[in-house]
Amino acid sequence: MSHDLPGLLDTEAIRKDFPILGRTVHDGKKLVYLDNAASSQKPRQVLDALSEYYERHHANVHRGVHVLAEEATALYEGARDKIAAFVNAPSRDEVIFTKNASESLNLVAHMLGWADEPYRVDSSTEIVITEMEHHSNIVPWQLLAQRTGAKLKWFGLTDDGRLDLSNIDEIITERTKVVSFVLVSNVLGTHNPVEAIVRRAQQVGALVVLDASQAAPHMALDVQALGADFVAFTGHKMLGPTGIGVLWGRQELLEDLPPFLGGGEMIETVTMEHSTYAPAPHKFEAGTPPVAQAVGLGAAVDYLGGIGMDRVAAHERAITGYALGRLAEVPGLRIIGPATAEDRGATISFTLGDIHPHDVGQVLDEQGIAVRVGHHCARPVCLRYGIPATTRASFYLYSTPAEVDALVEGLEYVRGFFG
Amino acid sequence: MYQEVILDHYKHPHGRGLRPGDAEVHHVNPTCGDEITLRVRYDGATVADVSYEGQGCSISQASASVLNELLVGKELTEAMAVQATFLELMQSKGQIEPDDAMEEVLEDAVAFAGVSKYPARVKCALLSWMAWKDATAQALEREKL
Numbered sequence: 001m002s003h004d005l006p007g008l009l010d011t012e013a014i015r016k017d018f019p020i021l022g023r024t025v026h027d028g029k030k031l032v033y034l035d036n037a038a039s040s041q042k043p044r045q046v047l048d049a050l051s052e053y054y055e056r057h058h059a060n061v062h063r064g065v066h067v068l069a070e071e072a073t074a075l076y077e078g079a080r081d082k083i084a085a086f087v088n089a090p091s092r093d094e095v096i097f098t099k100n101a102s103e104s105l106n107l108v109a110h111m112l113g114w115a116d117e118p119y120r121v122d123s124s125t126e127i128v129i130t131e132m133e134h135h136s137n138i139v140p141w142q143l144l145a146q147r148t149g150a151k152l153k154w155f156g157l158t159d160d161g162r163l164d165l166s167n168i169d170e171i172i173t174e175r176t177k178v179v180s181f182v183l184v185s186n187v188l189g190t191h192n193p194v195e196a197i198v199r200r201a202q203q204v205g206a207l208v209v210l211d212a213s214q215a216a217p218h219m220a221l222d223v224q225a226l227g228a229d230f231v232a233f234t235g236h237k238m239l240g241p242t243g244i245g246v247l248w249g250r251q252e253l254l255e256d257l258p259p260f261l262g263g264g265e266m267i268e269t270v271t272m273e274h275s276t277y278a279p280a281p282h283k284f285e286a287g288t289p290p291v292a293q294a295v296g297l298g299a300a301v302d303y304l305g306g307i308g309m310d311r312v313a314a315h316e317r318a319i320t321g322y323a324l325g326r327l328a329e330v331p332g333l334r335i336i337g338p339a340t341a342e343d344r345g346a347t348i349s350f351t352l353g354d355i356h357p358h359d360v361g362q363v364l365d366e367q368g369i370a371v372r373v374g375h376h377c378a379r380p381v382c383l384r385y386g387i388p389a390t391t392r393a394s395f396y397l398y399s400t401p402a403e404v405d406a407l408v409e410g411l412e413y414v415r416g417f418f419g
Numbered sequence: 420m421y422q423e424v425i426l427d428h429y430k431h432p433h434g435r436g437l438r439p440g441d442a443e444v445h446h447v448n449p450t451c452g453d454e455i456t457l458r459v460r461y462d463g464a465t466v467a468d469v470s471y472e473g474q475g476c477s478i479s480q481a482s483a484s485v486l487n488e489l490l491v492g493k494e495l496t497e498a499m500a501v502q503a504t505f506l507e508l509m510q511s512k513g514q515i516e517p518d519d520a521m522e523e524v525l526e527d528a529v530a531f532a533g534v535s536k537y538p539a540r541v542k543c544a545l546l547s548w549m550a551w552k553d554a555t556a557q558a559l560e561r562e563k564l
Contacts, residue, residue, distance in 0.1 A: 356453075356474075356475060356477060357476075358453070358476030358477075358478070358479075358540070358543065359476045359477045359478075362420065362421075362476075362537070363421075374452060375452045379452070388474050388475065389452040418426075
């Protein structure tokens with residue numbers, strides 16, 4: 001089958017940068033890696049940055065006056081500069097390194113739980129999320145609501161996998177302190193309309209938190225254009241190592257809001273009675289940070305920037321459109337989420353007749369095809385659509401139309417096997 | 420992994436459906452959303468019935484069917500021994516090749532030996548067996564009181 005899709009990247013060249021994509025599984029079967037929404041693979045440039053850091057520059061950061069300490073600090077802070085530029089942050093001091101997006105979101109919830117007025121979340125206030133959130137953007141807010149007595153509210157979903165904003169004025173009210181929602185859904189693939197929600201939140205003076213975990217790897221992210229107050233994402237889904245996440249926050253908020261974790265590096269002065277805190281971002285980075293991981297993430301955004309995020313997005317749009325078309329040919333296959341490539345990311349969840357996704361995933365794996373099965377840490381989405389779980393194929397800049405074909409062939413085999 | 424015996428049990432489950440029991444439990448496998456509601460009924464020390472309703476993958480559903488076929492009618496101590504043997508097999512990481520003695524105890528359940536090589540699927544196979552153990556403990560506890 002020939003694949004003349006406009007917008008495709010030169011995947012042949014790109015794939016050479018990813019050693020793991022060349023490996024085989026299950027006695028010589030070519031690996032078809034379609035689990036990118038769970039975690040991406042790493043290019044050699046990132047792997048080299050990690051080993052180069054450890055082989056030549058490692059020491060603890062922000063302390064010590066020796067050469068290695070200074071080199072490690074420069075590399076770590078250099079990574080912060082790169083991330084700030086990558087998301088168009090007005091200031092590098094607005095970029096906080098965490099261990100992942102979950103920690104970033106938990107950090108915001110804790111800041112707001114301990115904050116003074118006007119940010120404080122308490123029993124007279126409301127928190128708003130949506131039904132399509134990853135558990136990492138549900139549970140921290142449930143915990144905050146339980147601890148403070150605040151009321152947790154959420155937007156429901158339409159049958160075609162989009163946010164139902166028809167009752168936005170009832171959901172976001174004068175009592176709302178914070179609205180936290182996902183930019184691109186990790187199950188449905190839906191790209192949510194930020195502007196309408198931000199506008200309403202600003203009307204009532206609520207803060208807006210965006211979970212951009214499935215957006216930052218795949219499209220140009222401009223925190224200023226988004227208009228949110230906080231944006232969280234994780235490194236390992238965007239070619240970086242595990243153990244590194246980012247929380248971007250508006251500077252005045254980071255100045256006003258209290259720290260969560262206390263410890264080394266987040267202080268200004270400490271006496272036995274009292275401490276004062278370092279300015280952001282260090283105020284929120286207690287303890288020795290994930291230095292090598294930050295350096296690796298810096299290399300990852302260099303790699304992505306070298307290709308260009310608009311080109312990455314165009315490639316994925318082409319692959320998604322092609323995949324949606326081909327999957328529609330599979331009898332019994334039901335897409336859970338938007339059925340067209342419009343306003344959606346390269347993550348496609350589906351069910352296949354009444355064959356359980358676990359069985360689908362296992363038989364695909366036997367053919368070398370890696371997909372995710374289950375509820376994808378977003379169980380309310382499965383409940384909403386009345387299904388126990390889904391199979392999810394998710395693509396990235398190295399994904400090819402031939403891999404989509406392999407998936408479709410694999411699904412035909414699954415149908416035969418359990419038919 | 421997908422032995423013919425497993426697929427047979429999946430497509431034609433034994434004893435499926437909820438019937439009256441002495442205790443009921445609901446177990447889930449949070450990684451994948453397999454669920455089972457299971458009831459046990461005892462007649463003295465005899466397993467009189469194990470009834471269940473659930474949704475999940477072929478492994479989890481077939482395993483419940485095999486459990487029903489294997490345990491109903493057995494004395495509790497014997498049923499416990501079967502459960503323990505199945506647990507041992509499933510936790511073997513593919514290292515146990517079932518011998519004749521094990522096959523005699525486990526009957527159709529030896530077909531799950533291959534599943535033990537897949538850590539992600541062991542929980543599916545064990546779901547109903549853990550539910551049965553839990554329900555049995557509750558039924559016994561109630562009897563004591």
